[in-house]
Amino acid sequence: MKEVAVIGVGMTKFGELWQKSFRDIFVEAALKAIENSGVDHIDSMYIGTMSSGLFVGQEHIGAVMADYLGVTPIPATRVESACASGGAAFRQAYFEVASGHSEIILAGGVEKMTDGADVTEALATAADQEYEVYNGITFPGLYAMIATAHMHQYKTTREQLAHVAVKNHKNGSMNPNAQFSFPVTLEQVMKSTMVADPLRLLDCSPVSDGGAAAIVCSLDYAKKLKKPYVKVIASAQASDTIALHSRESLTALKCVSIAAEKAYKQAGLKPTDINFAEVHDCFTIAEIVVTEDLGFFEKGKGGAAAENGVTSIEGKIPVNTSGGLKSKGHPVGATGIAQIIECYEQLTGNSGERQVKNAKIGLAQNMGGSGASCIIHILEAI
Amino acid sequence: MITPRYHREIPQRHRLEAGKCKQCGHISFPPRLVCPKCKSKSFETVNLSREGKILTFTIIRVGPDKFSKETPYVVAIIELSEGRSANAGVRLTAQIADCDVDKVEIGDKVKLVFRKIQDEGKSGLHCYGYKAVII
Ligand SMILES: [Zn+2]
Numbered sequence: 001m002k003e004v005a006v007i008g009v010g011m012t013k014f015g016e017l018w019q020k021s022f023r024d025i026f027v028e029a030a031l032k033a034i035e036n037s038g039v040d041h042i043d044s045m046y047i048g049t050m051s052s053g054l055f056v057g058q059e060h061i062g063a064v065m066a067d068y069l070g071v072t073p074i075p076a077t078r079v080e081s082a083c084a085s086g087g088a089a090f091r092q093a094y095f096e097v098a099s100g101h102s103e104i105i106l107a108g109g110v111e112k113m114t115d116g117a118d119v120t121e122a123l124a125t126a127a128d129q130e131y132e133v134y135n136g137i138t139f140p141g142l143y144a145m146i147a148t149a150h151m152h153q154y155k156t157t158r159e160q161l162a163h164v165a166v167k168n169h170k171n172g173s174m175n176p177n178a179q180f181s182f183p184v185t186l187e188q189v190m191k192s193t194m195v196a197d198p199l200r201l202l203d204c205s206p207v208s209d210g211g212a213a214a215i216v217c218s219l220d221y222a223k224k225l226k227k228p229y230v231k232v233i234a235s236a237q238a239s240d241t242i243a244l245h246s247r248e249s250l251t252a253l254k255c256v257s258i259a260a261e262k263a264y265k266q267a268g269l270k271p272t273d274i275n276f277a278e279v280h281d282c283f284t285i286a287e288i289v290v291t292e293d294l295g296f297f298e299k300g301k302g303g304a305a306a307e308n309g310v311t312s313i314e315g316k317i318p319v320n321t322s323g324g325l326k327s328k329g330h331p332v333g334a335t336g337i338a339q340i341i342e343c344y345e346q347l348t349g350n351s352g353e354r355q356v357k358n359a360k361i362g363l364a365q366n367m368g369g370s371g372a373s374c375i376i377h378i379l380e381a382i
Numbered sequence: 383m384i385t386p387r388y389h390r391e392i393p394q395r396h397r398l399e400a401g402k403c404k405q406c407g408h409i410s411f412p413p414r415l416v417c418p419k420c421k422s423k424s425f426e427t428v429n430l431s432r433e434g435k436i437l438t439f440t441i442i443r444v445g446p447d448k449f450s451k452e453t454p455y456v457v458a459i460i461e462l463s464e465g466r467s468a469n470a471g472v473r474l475t476a477q478i479a480d481c482d483v484d485k486v487e488i489g490d491k492v493k494l495v496f497r498k499i500q501d502e503g504k505s506g507l508h509c510y511g512y513k514a515v516i517i
Contacts, residue, residue: 118446118447120445120446121448124446130391130412131412131475132475134499134509134511135475135477135511135512136442136445136446136452136455136457136477136500137440137442137475138442138444138445138446140444141440141457145439145440145458145459146438147440148438148440149437149438193443194441194443195444196440196441197441197443198440241418244459244475245459245474246473250437250438
């Protein structure tokens with residue numbers, strides 16, 4: 001297997017991009033990544049999109065994007081793994097480079113969620129359509145049930161959930177690409193509209209449009225380009241039951257702990273070796289559970305860690321320095337790539353105000369459904 | 383919901399038919415072709431007990447279009463009284479009907495009842511299934 005690097009990244013601003021089409025959003029991100037990397041061509045590309053069919057009525061995304069990016073006839077494939085589609089696209093690019101089959105691959109992700117589709121219904125297709133969604137559960141509802149169980153079992157508090165939102169908005173306020181680039185107070189979170197008890201509006205990631213792209217190549221090729229690059233030292237993935245109710249534990253995400261174990265083993269690292277992490281905070285409770293299942297904190301201590309500032313930029317293990325899905329936005333298919341972008345920016349020292357000191361190793365955790373898929377990458381500064 | 387898709391699920395939704403693994407006794411609901419515990423492909427059909435308890439729940443305040451007229455409503459994960467011993471254990475997701483949404487608690491004992499769940503489009507089939515009521 002060849003060693004793999006990321007040599008350039010690009011993304012659109014995340015938000016309600018009324019003036020931009022689905023395809024133009026992707027092309028904008030892809031062009032920025034290509035320009036940023038300095039490559040003169042790409043050999044193939046993978047595009048993560050969760051539900052373009054429901055959101056904009058378009059499938060066959062590989063071809064659409066190759067056409068509009070002007071790179072036909074290279075191979076171009078859409079990759080889908082619900083909210084982990086971006087991470088899955090990156091992982092395919094990683095494999096194609098690692099195998100030696102191709103030299104330079106574009107891994108991208110895109111979603112256009114504001115074109116008028118019933119977003120709640122479209123997102124719910126990542127859960128069990130016949131045995132969860134049929135009975136009236138929503139996506140916030142699934143994570144709300146995890147939150148209810150976590151609060152019951154570990155005495156996690158409503159305020160601790162709110163602290164995650166406050167921290168991520170604070171980080172996002174320093175990210176010019178964030179959809180909600182402004183801070184929120186604990187009181188604002190606690191008084192926001194109830195969506196699915198105990199989760200309120202400000203516990204939920206927003207509905208967003210956006211695109212993100214990363215250029216993946218062999219380490220040898222990256223060295224020749226004389227541009228900043230980072231090394232991919234682990235790529236791991238795990239699955240779990242599609243329905244939340246089928247899982248042994250309602251307070252732990254087994255796909256996260258299993259993928260994490262594989263990733264740490266591959267990189268020869270322990271959780272304490274990670275300097276910062278981008279995690280899938282689709283809802284505040286998700287960040288709490290994921291930081292526990294990544295091994296950063298003991299089970300049940302994730303809420304206290306958020307409350308005590310352990311996960312803030314100045315904390316022991318900064319989490320979601322980009323603002324996370326909560327503040328940066330969650331154009332579903334683009335999210336996994338945007339996490340890689342934040343790792344790249346941090347590891348190359350380009351994160352400006354939100355730069356983590358001595359950032360050498362970053363982890364990106366992307367999740368699909370209520371925890372039925374998890375994809376983890378670990379990146380290292382050169 | 384599309385008619386043939388709904389029709390296929392009727393044994394599960396109306397009669398709570400599950401697949402009991404002939405090799406290890408694990409009960410799968412809905413029935414599956416492969417036992418998730420022992421990988422056996424041999425099952426007998428059993429009907430689930432209708433009683434259980436609430437493991438976790440939420441109150442849906444913002445629903446999908448189809449359910450938006452019913453908010454607020456409670457959805458819970460229920461463990462049926464088959465229990466969750468090594469070889470059994472059935473959990474499912476269902477609405478808690480006829481309740482004061484603010485009074486529902488983890489551990490509440492419930493009974494599954496036959497109810498209308500949703501409609502297929504504006505003029506299509508009524509789609510039925512199970513909801514739970516607190517006992
Ligand atoms: Zn079995």
